[in-house]
Amino acid sequence: MNLIENILEGLRAIQGNLLRTVLTGLIISIGIMSLVGILTAVDSMKYSLTQTFSNLGANxxxxxxxxxxxxxxxxxxxxxxxxxxxxxxxxxxxxxxxxxxxxxxxxxxxxxxxxxxxxxxxxxxxxxxxxxxxxxxxxxxxxxxxxxxxxxxxxxxxxxxxxxxxxxxxxxxxxxxxxxxxxxxxxxxxxxxxxxxxxxxxxxxxxxxxxxxxxxxxxxxxxxxxxxxxxxxxxxxxxxxxxxxxxxxxxxxxxxxxxxxxxxxxxxxxxxDSMVQRLDEISGYLKVGGFVIGFITLLGASVGLMNIMMVSVNERTREIGVRKALGATSHQIRQQFLIEAVVICLLGGLVGIILGILMGNGIASLIGEGGFIVPWLWVVVGLSICVLVGVVSGYYPAFRASKLDPIESLRYE
Structure with a gap:
């Protein structure tokens, strides 16, 4: 099995367990939404307040x-x-x-x-x-x-x-x-x-x-x-x-x-511009706080994802045995489960980023007027974190699946 076949197989496995995938992705989405949402709100409020202070002579x-x-x-x-x-x-x-x-x-x-x-x-x-x-x-x-x-x-x-x-x-x-x-x-x-x-x-x-x-x-x-x-x-x-x-x-x-x-x-x-300098300092603290809150939420999401992937390995033990009997290597099995974990994280992350941007701009609009902001930096950071969470959470289940004995796996009920 090459990489493309592994990706397609991973997507088929995700589609076959759609409810589990949605629930797992939802956990990731909440984590990314809290991270991107808070940071977007901070950036949007900072932009609005900076414009206000500029009108007051901050420039x-x-x-x-x-x-x-x-x-x-x-x-x-x-x-x-x-x-x-x-x-x-x-x-x-x-x-x-x-x-x-x-x-x-x-x-x-x-x-x-x-x-x-x-x-x-x-x-x-x-x-x-x-x-x-x-x-x-x-x-x-x-x-x-x-x-x-x-x-x-x-x-x-x-x-x-x-x-x-x-x-x-x-x-x-x-x-x-x-x-x-x-x-x-x-x-x-x-x-x-x-x-x-x-x-x-x-x-x-x-x-x-x-x-x-x-x-x-x-x-x-x-x-x-x-x-x-x-x-x-x-x-x-x-x-x-x-x-x-x-x-x-x-x-x-x-x-x-x-x-x-x-x-x-x-x-x-x-x-x-003393007010702008003070605003930069405060927004820096808010970003650190928002990142910590989002990281803790994502940590919980990664534990949940790892647990679900472990369950998936146990449920598909016989399938793993069949694949190994047909010639699949341990590397290919490990790769398949890692791809599944990363894809689930990316799907949940994309939904979380969209919700986070909407939430952050919504919070900022309630506080003051400002343009709609898409924080591309935090979008990239959010997607990178999704991939990292997927790799970290999926590596142990994937490693465990790759080490299963094909004969014992075929006899597993």
Whole structure:
């Protein structure tokens, strides 16, 4: 008997004991389903959460001058205060990084500001920020109504503003704020957009914010003739390239700031992907846990398969004797039973993989939105484990069948 004949004979034996094959395959299916299902759910949830965190800035980093607003002392020594990042330096960095990433420039103009409309005024708790054309996109700010600043408004420093949801509610009640005028910092601004409601977080609220064009902010005199400090936010399309781009950005910024070699940088880079890093760590633990649970289930399934294969050997003792009497070698007998075990595992494994993928994506969809994921790595791992379980579980019964004495087997009832 060659390999093809052995495979066909194994399939005929499986078909002849269909109920036993289904039950055995079901044991394997449950094991593979738990393994693939848990790992698929973890991957799907990670994908969904990564997309969410990316929308929150997980694919970006900020550049600010070192020691910003911090003149404290440490160890009895006053910390060094570095120069502000001025407009020239910020624009040079933006120009040199424009082909690799989306760079936005912004400046904090004023805090605790009173804003007035024709009939109402706010408490002194409004923050004024000046931003360029990429500011809304890089900070994932969406407009509930209205529009962003035009190129003309950005370049010419026109007095236009985008306001937060709380400002629109307090200053204009039930009226549409678009096209209305507000006054702050001694200037009159026309409202062209309103941000979506964000809600409060960390003791503050993005709904009490006004955004004006960057050039307009540069024209507003600062208290005590202070120089504006520019913040730079760099966003990239692929979060996995963040470390590489950060290294390149560091080199460009050191060149722009003319920081001497061998000395510490006069600026600092803050990553925005700490949540993604934490997510990777948690998902790693979940995968280990899922793999252990699936392995234990498969261990039980392999014991069950070995027991069923032992029963099959006992039931087919006379058949084995006939085959040996007709010239079948011990190797061929062993091969036949191993093929049966592997085929049963593969059939059960395929069903388990399909159920596991459906189960994993179903669990993930209940937790958050995300695309349907087919974890090809775990599919390959699952099928490999099926073959391994089949070989391990079927080897001893196959070895025992191959060692049966043909004369004693023919006399077996």
């Amino acid at each position: 970006s980093f900020d550049i600010r001058r070192k020691g910003n607003d911090n003149r404290g002392s440490r160890g009895g020594r006053v910390e060094k205060v570095y120069p502000q990042i001025d407009y020239r330096q910020a624009t040079q960095y933006k120009e040199r990084m424009s082909e690799k990433a989306l760079v936005s420039l912004s400046a904090y103009i004023s805090g605790a500001t009173v804003v007035k409309s024709e009939t109402e005024k706010t408490n002194p708790n409004i923050n004024i920020v000046a931003g360029d054309a990429n500011y809304l996109a890089n900070n994932n700010l969406n407009l509930a109504k209205g529009r962003d600043f035009s190129n003309f408004e950005q370049e010419m420093g026109v007095n236009v503003a985008i306001i937060g949801d709380e400002l629109a509610t307090n200053l204009f009640k039930n009226r549409d704020p678009l096209g209305q005028y507000i006054t702050f910092l001694g200037r009159r601004f026309k409202i062209v957009g309103q941000l979506e409601k964000e809600g409060s977080s960390m003791g503050g609220s993005g709904d009490r914010r006004i955004i004006i064009p960057l050039e307009t902010g540069r024209q507003i005199p600062q208290t005590n003739n202070a120089v504006l400090n520019y913040d730079i936010k760099t966003a990239i399309p692929r979060p996995e390239e963040l470390n590489y781009v950060m290294g390149e950005a560091t080199g460009i910024m050191r060149s722009v700031r003319q920081d001497p070699l061998g000395q510490e940088a006069s600026f600092e880079i803050r990553r925005s």
